[in-house]
Amino acid sequence: MTEASTIHIVGGGLAGSEAAWQIAEAGHRAVIHEMRPVRRTEAHQTEGLAELVCSNSFRSDDPNGNAVGLLHQEMRTLGSLIMRAGDAHQVPAGGALAVDRDGFSEAVTAALAAHPNVEIRREAIDELPPESWGSTIVATGPLTAPGLAEAIRGLTGAESLAFFDAIAPIVHRDSIDMDKAWFQSRYDKAGPGGTGADYINCPLDREQYDAFIAALIAGEKTSFKEWEASTPYFDGCLPIEVMAERGPETLRHGPMKPVGLTNPHNPTVKACAIVQLRQDNALGTLYNMVGFQTKLRHAEQVRIFRTIPGLENAEFARLGGLHRNTYLDSPRLLDATLRLKARPALRFAGQITGCEGYVESAAVGLMAGRFAVAEAEGRPLAPLPQTTALGALIAHITGGHVEAEDEGAPRSFQPMNVNFGLFPPLERMPRNETGRRLRGPEKAALKKRALTDRARADLAAWLGGDAPRAAAE
Numbered sequence: 195m196t197e198a199s200t201i202h203i204v205g206g207g208l209a210g211s212e213a214a215w216q217i218a219e220a221g222h223r224a225v226i227h228e229m230r231p232v233r234r235t236e237a238h239q240t241e242g243l244a245e246l247v248c249s250n251s252f253r254s255d256d257p258n259g260n261a262v263g264l265l266h267q268e269m270r271t272l273g274s275l276i277m278r279a280g281d282a283h284q285v286p287a288g289g290a291l292a293v294d295r296d297g298f299s300e301a302v303t304a305a306l307a308a309h310p311n312v313e314i315r316r317e318a319i320d321e322l323p324p325e326s327w328g329s330t331i332v333a334t335g336p337l338t339a340p341g342l343a344e345a346i347r348g349l350t351g352a353e354s355l356a357f358f359d360a361i362a363p364i365v366h367r368d369s370i371d372m373d374k375a376w377f378q379s380r381y382d383k384a385g386p387g388g389t390g391a392d393y394i395n396c397p398l399d400r401e402q403y404d405a406f407i408a409a410l411i412a413g414e415k416t417s418f419k420e421w422e423a424s425t426p427y428f429d430g431c432l433p434i435e436v437m438a439e440r441g442p443e444t445l446r447h448g449p450m451k452p453v454g455l456t457n458p459h460n461p462t463v464k465a466c467a468i469v470q471l472r473q474d475n476a477l478g479t480l481y482n483m484v485g486f487q488t489k490l491r492h493a494e495q496v497r498i499f500r501t502i503p504g505l506e507n508a509e510f511a512r513l514g515g516l517h518r519n520t521y522l523d524s525p526r527l528l529d530a531t532l533r534l535k536a537r538p539a540l541r542f543a544g545q546i547t548g549c550e551g552y553v554e555s556a557a558v559g560l561m562a563g564r565f566a567v568a569e570a571e572g573r574p575l576a577p578l579p580q581t582t583a584l585g586a587l588i589a590h591i592t593g594g595h596v597e598a599e600d601e602g603a604p605r606s607f608q609p610m611n612v613n614f615g616l617f618p619p620l621e622r623m624p625r626n627e628t629g630r631r632l633r634g635p636e637k638a639a640l641k642k643r644a645l646t647d648r649a650r651a652d653l654a655a656w657l658g659g660d661a662p663r664a665a666a667e
């Protein structure tokens with residue numbers, strides 16, 4: 195075994211705790227710098243590590259039909275402390291894994307405090323970690339303290355660290371009805387890397403548009419938390435329902451403008467408004483609804499957006515939202531092992547990298563810990579296959595997202611949960627025993643099963659063909 199190294203971790207949340215555990219279990223020393231209780235955030239209530247600030251759910255625990263359930267399984271296989279504590283403090287929640295938040299956080303804190311390779315320092319880090327620390331993981335989360343956030347911004351550039359997200363919904367490409375929608379760029383303009391047919395367009399006639407505007411205005415919205423309300427995000431990215439409230443014609447002169455586009459299914463009729471969707475990932479499996487950031491409740495978004503022609507059966511990989519959130523433009527800034535290209539001794543993990551959610555943040559922490567260990571030991575770590583949930587998530591953060599090239603467009607990388615749209619498509623659609631072509635829910639279930647079986651096989655191969663039994667169970 196190589197000599198033990200010391201790796202510093204700033205932030206003892208979901209990601210930092212998991213990263214520290216992976217480092218300590220590999221025989222290296224992990225020093226966690228956590229600012230609570232010396233300083234609080236607007237959302238955390240306790241001084242426990244890995245505190246869950248809102249819901250107590252890790253979402254679906256189904257490893258065969260759900261991408262986050264598969265992620266749970268992969269993390270258990272890799273010895274995750276977050277999953278171990280979650281399983282030990284489970285509360286009844288149907289097919290979801292929900293946890294007793296206090297018991298969970300106490301278990302994570304106790305396991306780390308008792309580990310001989312872990313030191314926990316309660317202090318706020320208000321500047322960039324000193325170079326003398328060497329390998330350091332920054333996992334300070336969506337509510338990173340302002341001093342450190344400003345220091346990171348100084349290093350990466352003002353545009354590279356956002357303080358809020360303005361999320362437009364993302365749709366699975368294969369759920370869009372192309373008998374109604376069509377591919378075309380406005381005025382057939384081929385931008386950098388484009389073909390002139392880069393957007394998916396969904397047309398609305400006057401009646402459909404008027405009904406859509408009325409639904410947006412009447413739709414139920416989520417409210418801002420007190421401390422979010424003062425975040426100045428509204429200038430560049432108004433929620434679409436706010437635009438609709440400014441006047442019925444506002445949206446068709448803004449993100450829904452119908453100019454420069456001709457519907458090949460109905461070329462003689464001019465659409466009243468057009469919704470455009472832009473490719474969101476390099477795989478071409480996900481498309482985002484351009485300019486559709488919104489505070490509508492999730493169920494309302496699904497109901498209202500499915501009235502758009504072509505999106506009647508849309509499956510959403512992500513729904514819209516606006517939140518206070520500190521996160522990097524990771525696809526540009528981080529290398530494949532989550533190191534800051536401008537200063538490779540710094541690695542980032544958790545929600546600050548642009549993943550979303552407790553489980554995803556912990557998963558990125560898990561990989562950051564393993565990458566740091568491999569580097570400390572001077573051995574290369576083969577990239578995780580993108581066909582696994584962990585690999586799909588890391589690939590998206592470190593390069594899978596496709597940036598919008600339109601002139602004046604805001605930066606388009608926005609936080610996202612793990613979902614099957616981040617996985618490379620299957621080479622062949624599976625068939626059932628009868629061999630006939632499948633449709634609807636049966637097809638969807640078989641496809642998810644094939645994707646998760648492929649992920650398990652590829653993770654086992656990555657682990658040296660000897661995945662622990664937990665993976666198979």
Ligand SMILES: Cc1cc2nc3c(=O)[nH]c(=O)nc-3n(C[C@H](O)[C@H](O)[C@H](O)COP(=O)(O)OP(=O)(O)OC[C@H]3O[C@@H](n4cnc5c(N)ncnc54)[C@H](O)[C@@H]3O)c2cc1C
Pocket residue numbers: 204205206207208209210227228229230234235237238244245247248249250317318319320333334335336337338339342518543544545546550551552553555556
């Ligand atoms: C209001 C709110 C509600 C949310 N609700 C949900 C939800 O219901 N479900 C869900 O899955 N996700 C939710 N999230 C997202 C969730 O917070 C993250 O997914 C997850 O906690 C991120 O893990 P993390 O480790 O990256 O950050 P965190 O868990 O936030 O951990 C970061 C840690 O870093 C510490 N820290 C920050 N700055 C410094 C500093 N300068 N020096 C030292 N320590 C520092 C903080 O005290 C904190 O302990 C919510 C987020 C917010 C803000």
